[in-house]
Amino acid sequence: MIRRTRLGAAALIAALLLSACGGGDDGEASGNAAPAGDPRPGGSLVLQLPTEIDEGLNPMTTSDPSTMGLISGVVYEKLVEYKTGPDVTSLEIVPDLAESWKISKDGRTYTFKLREDVRWHNLPPVNGRPFTSDDVVATFEALQKTTEVHKWMIEPVESIEAPDDHTVVFKLKHAYSPLLDYLAYHFNMILPREGLEGEFDMQKQAIGTGPFMLDKHTPNVEWVFKKNPDYYIKGRPYLDEIRRPIMSDIAAVTAALRSGRLDVGTTSDVNVARSLDDKGFTVNETPGAPVSVFINPEREPFDDPKVRQAFMEAIDWDGMGQNIRGRYNLTSLVRPDISTAALTKEEVLKLRPYSPQNAKKLLAQAGLPNGFSTKLMVQRVDDEDVREAQWMQDDLAKVGIKMELEMVDPSTGIDRRRTHDFAVAKALRGVHLPDQVWRDFEPDSLENYTQVDDKELYELLDRSRTELDDDKRNEIYTQMQIRMETVIRQVHYPIQKFDYSVYSERVRDLYDSPIYQGKRLADVWLSDS
Amino acid sequence: MIGYTLRRLGYGVVVMCLVTVFVFVIMRLVPGDAVSLQLQDTGVSKEAADALRGEFGLDDPVWVQLGEWLAGAVQGDLGTSFYNKEPVIDLFLARVPVTVQLGLLAMLVGTALGLTVGIIAAVTRGSVTDSALRVFAVAFLSVPNFVIALLLLTAFALWFAWSPPLVYAQPTEDFTSWAQQMAIPVFALGTGGMAAVARLTRSSMLESLGSDYIRTVRAKGVRERTVVLKHSLRNSTIAVLTLLGLELATVLGGTVIIERMFGLPGTGQLIYQAVLDRDYPVVVACTIFYAALFVITIILIDLLYALVDPRIRTGKALS
């Protein structure tokens, strides 16, 4: 009797185990061979949000790029947008709320023709009324009246007029080539007149024209977006709902991806990405922020450009990128994914070679044959930042530079950079467009950490802003980069890191976006809906 | 008794004052402030940044800020978060239940496990089982709780393709989801306490079971179970409650890593993030709240003992 029961139990357990294995295999096999099929509507996408948005949703009062990333293109839309899709490899501006535009020959007048079929979300007090040029005017006039946020992006704009309900005219003080890019930038969302006039609280509520509507926000837990049933592009969005849980811990994200509770997660850690890549997930490599290195010429011995040069040439930046970042770009100051003006890897290596021998020679010439001691202030965002600092430390030690690491949290890091209280600082620089990059080095900018003050650079910058021909402008940007790398030598963005989006195989048509382009979520569909 | 109580309350007030001043001063010592943090990556000019600082009152001298805060606090307004402009008191109260749930459940789990281990160890005293159990209990105490949590999380995901829910749900709304989310964190936090409980249970039981008092009770013919439960435990009640209070106060701040890992919106995470963000109103309010909790508990303990022992009341044994 007992024996039979035991045997029975053993058989049962064996059967369960076998079926589990078998079931697993079947699942995997069918998963990988899922029919491509056509996009179909329905389903809920769970997309990780790394940190909570603390500052409210009003683009007029916050400059937090993650806020913009959350709602730009998703809830709100812009005049123009950046193209995304399967074959997009560089920034290309395409129509969004503006279906076409004309720029005057002197570059001082921009005329936008707006779409006529757009309606705001059907939520009070806006109640689904048509979108008009009046809203655009109200948005940019309100921006001009702010003091704290991104109004410098439209600084040369003198006036914004609406000759009729579907036309907007921008008049500028002078030609300003970055304008279209800034209008496509995630900060410049078009807001409804009611919000700007205070009829609803734009901090808490977002009523836009976009494919999704803000449904719910549970603080520090998640954001929920629901499909906009009246969206002007028929058939879009496919998804019924997007849920964005706030998850900051990489182990939790990995576990959630494996269990299927999370559909899309992002990480900057190539090892995590690789380990998931082998398991039926898709990994998208998205160009991310450049690593920034600031050398303060007010601190000895960095007042000598030879020493600054030695510092940069002693470090194997290429190796660092390979070993620590996985996928990376060896860059100068302009990001190759954003602009064709970016210097290529070969060009960069010519200007900034990896040469410890030369570094030692330079140090000797500068009167420091035995090296010196210094400190690196490392702003820690990801663990990779810390590992890179240790890599740098090791390389520098080989030429006699003893560099101690100081880890700081972001708040301390920003403060000390702004007060120039550092010898060398390392962080990530969250800029995209070339004009943004150079803006950092203008005398009145808070982000001019190393107090760059170079007349020739500023002359080039002014010329770039009024140059309307793209190729000529890129030439100017190239010259500026060369000058920064070979003459000024105070700020370097030696490598650009990549971020890895990992998503499960049910998620389809989710393409890269270098700049928080949220509208692509309207094209995403789920294979099991 | 009245005098003693008043004295205790007076001390409590003094301590709270010290804590408040301390918190305000130290926030000024810390480099960086909320404005710099908020405006990074925006290219904003210095004047704009300073204007914003003025709005927050960050450029007033320390005592002015302290005074304003106190004035508000007396009226029940603990300030508004620099970040999301919510009243601090709302932020805090929304999160307290989560951490309290975590702490209480962890204590229960730890106690339950510890009791079991302790009783078995006491009963099998001196044997290999006894030693093995004591080692087992202490082993769990020696691994940091976040490591236990991490290993469990990864193991479940790797072997069973299961992970806890990502989003916190109230136990009253969705009990299954809540239970699934709390399971691993509670266990990880609880195992730490298990060892202490096991240890105390074991020694307490051994002492009790061997003492004269208990021998008398046994001689009277009382059942073994009553001996153990009723007479030995009776003394514990006061201490039990007081320990609970103090434990709670500590737990409220010490669960940061676990909360972040499992997406639990608790007070540990709140205060950790607030310090990093330099969200002064939140930090100040939270610190003072915890401190108040601690002080109140200490006062209650002292009062309880004064009730129990008259000599304490008369101030003979201590000040």
Added chain:
Amino acid sequence: MTEKLTLTGTRPVSPAPRPPRGAALRRGLKALRVFMRSQPLGAAALLLICFFVLVALLAPWISPFDPLEQFRRDILEPPSGTYPFGTDDLGRDVLSRTIHGARTSLIVGVTTTGVSLVLGTMIGVTSGYFGRGLDLVVQRVMDAVQAVPGIVLLLFIAVVLGPSVRNTIIALTVVITPSFNRIARAETLRVRQEPYVEAARATGARAPRILALHVLPNMLASVLTLGSLIFAGVIIAESALSFLGIGAPPPTPSWGLMLSEGVRYVERAPWLIIVPSVALSIAVFSFNLLGDALRDHLDPRLHRSATDRVTGLWWGRRMLSRLAPSLVRATEQNVSTGGAAGGAPRPSEPPR
């Protein structure tokens, strides 16, 4: 010349003969032998601790490689002949880093526990012995320090002073000192009332002498026990701080840091998380065991039973350290007055 008190006056007495040199050492060794025999688990723990201390002291000589050296061609190598515990993500030898990690943990642990113990005891003893105004003020300050939640204090200090081993020690010392203060003060208050102390005072002995000869030796047991338990807690706290990024800065070989760095490689390179976990656990574990054994061995029988009886089934190692003084005081009084706890009155203890 000392004097002896008699009923009729004082009589000069020649000072007691000084014991032969080395007697203290021999007495210590004997105590140790007794301890090891009566507490086998404690003995094992002590041996483990000695092993750790040895490893930490000899670290530069016994570790096969420099813990900071990056072997860039051997990144994330599994354990092998060259690298018995494998290498980490920067190509550093894990065994060497573990050995040096023992050093870091030991330094942090010993310094923190030692300084807080000395500081806390000094504050508690003086405050408890002299009482009145001094006690009032000092204890309120200590209460204030203890009232601020630990995580806030630790974060503050890490942010203001910057993360480093030294600042971790400072931060943890600030957080822990009040615990030693409480237990020292409570013990002082208890001992202060003992007949032999009153007698010493009556003979005109001055405060420092009384404190040194009578008060301190009688509280040594509780304080040492607490110390070993706190040591274990400090090692864990340091690992948690490193995990959060506010403890020992990279590239310091610290077990906590190694843990946090190894988390992401749980599948690819599990040795990165297993090795520091095990090392950490064994170290903490041996200190915990030692503390338990010390408590069993050193505390007078009824003293402990009263404490244990009252704290009964509820846990709170930390709580015990905080409350122990009040509890001990209260229950001693209960016991001696035949109160709720019920039991024989405790005989006065002559100084050891």
